Amino acid sequence: MIVHHTATGNRDDLSLDWAYTLSRAIQNWHMDHNGWIDTGQNFTISRGGHITEGRHRSLETLRGGVSFVHGAHAGPANGSSIGIENEGAYVSVAPTDTLYESLVDFCAYTCHQYDVEPARIFGHRDFMSTQCPGNVLYGMLPQLRRDVADRLGQSPPPLRWPTVIRGDGGxxxxxxxxxxxxxxxxxxxxxxxxxxxxxxxxxxxxxxxxxxxxxxxxxxxxxxxxxxxxxxxxxxxxxxxxxxxxxxxxxxxxxxxxxxxxxxxxxxxxxxxxxxxxxxxxxxxxxxxx
Ligand SMILES: [Zn+2]
Incomplete structure (x- = not known):
């Protein structure tokens, strides 16, 4: 699992309608501007906590638990991960509680379906030279791994060395x-x-x-x-x-x-x-x- 932020505005619209609008806007951008066959990421979580499917059949394969859809979100890691885009920009502020709770739920479900450990939750910057998913959300990943492990009734995963990159502060x-x-x-x-x-x-x-x-x-x-x-x-x-x-x-x-x-x-x-x-x-x- 690779966690991203969309680096778009931190909007107050938490509705399902907006989640669909955002998801379609990303799809249009990735297809019309980038020339891709579909949305790059596998799933998108809105600030209202609504989870939408990105690349076609991502949900179906996740439910099946034996294969996954090869996306376009993390360069060399595309072939061995699913990408989760989180709406907003988290360089200096944290995501909404609703978004975070959905992310915990979603990662727990994904760990369960694919039988992977919560320690395998990464940030985009762990694989490429990018700020993504923002200094603040990236800093929350150790907590996310612990919360997901807790949800699955597992012991806390070992700590990882964090990736620190230009643009970070603190x-x-x-x-x-x-x-x-x-x-x-x-x-x-x-x-x-x-x-x-x-x-x-x-x-x-x-x-x-x-x-x-x-x-x-x-x-x-x-x-x-x-x-x-x-x-x-x-x-x-x-x-x-x-x-x-x-x-x-x-x-x-x-x-x-x-x-x-x-x-x-x-x-x-x-x-x-x-x-x-x-x-x-x-x-x-x-x-x-x-
Ligand atoms: Zn990213």
Whole structure:
């Protein structure tokens, strides 16, 4: 399952009529403008929570549970996923509760029909260089996976490294920037992912022999992070402290891993079901930035 946003306006019309109108408008655009045989995505969820079929026979195959319709929504991932477009633009605001509830229901049903785990819910940006499904909706995917697992009576899925991309803002971006600074980049840790940060990411990726696309995914995270413990100091510690602070811990942000940071790290680890070792290693980093 690949989650998208339509990047269209956040309208107040929550009616079924509008959901149909939107669905047809997308179909017209994809056929008349893009020259495709039908709508690109498999399903569309309106801000009113109404789910409409996109590409023909998507619903029939989903009900059957053995095959799916090959759509056009996520480039290289088209052949192994179904695309769910969510009406609206979620770069800086969250979707309506009604939309989110429909998305949970729909993903739970899809997981059940195709016998796939909620951990297999992704965002468009996990596969292509795009903002989609917006910083805010993308940031809700860990919660979505947990809610879907809960709906299916399954235990919570493991956390994934988030994809961070140009145009994003917030604490996760600041963490990337602090880590880039640790690795020698002369950039500001201002929480805004603009061209300067993107260039710093590309330079870092080149040095680390990674694909220099400027997008921070799992492989780049794994090279960026470092093990930290009591006595550590510097930009990496600052990144951890800022995340802890942001997540409600009363931690000083001074770049010094002292007893206060140690206490907060252990508490954070305990809350997230991790070994409360006080050592910040990959599982703790992943939980910090998820
Ligand atoms: Zn998309």
């Amino acid at each position: 604490e996760r971006v600041r963490t990337v920037q602090h880590l880039l600074r640790h690795h020698g980049a002369g950039i500001a840790a201002d929480g805004g992912f603009g061209p300067i940060t993107e260039n710093a990411v590309k330079a870092f990726q080149t040095d680390a022999a990674l694909n220099a696309d400027g997008v921070v995914r799992q492989e780049t995270w794994q090279e960026l992070i470092l093990a930290l413990r009591r006595g550590s100091a510097g930009e990496g510690v600052r990144a951890v402290q800022r995340q802890l602070h942001y997540q409600g811990f009363t931690t000083a942000v001074d770049g010094q891993f002292g007893p206060g940071t140690d206490r907060s790290v252990r508490e954070f680890q305990a809350r997230h079901g991790l070994t409360a070792s006080g050592v910040v290693e990959p599982p703790t980093w992943r939980a910090l930035v998820a």
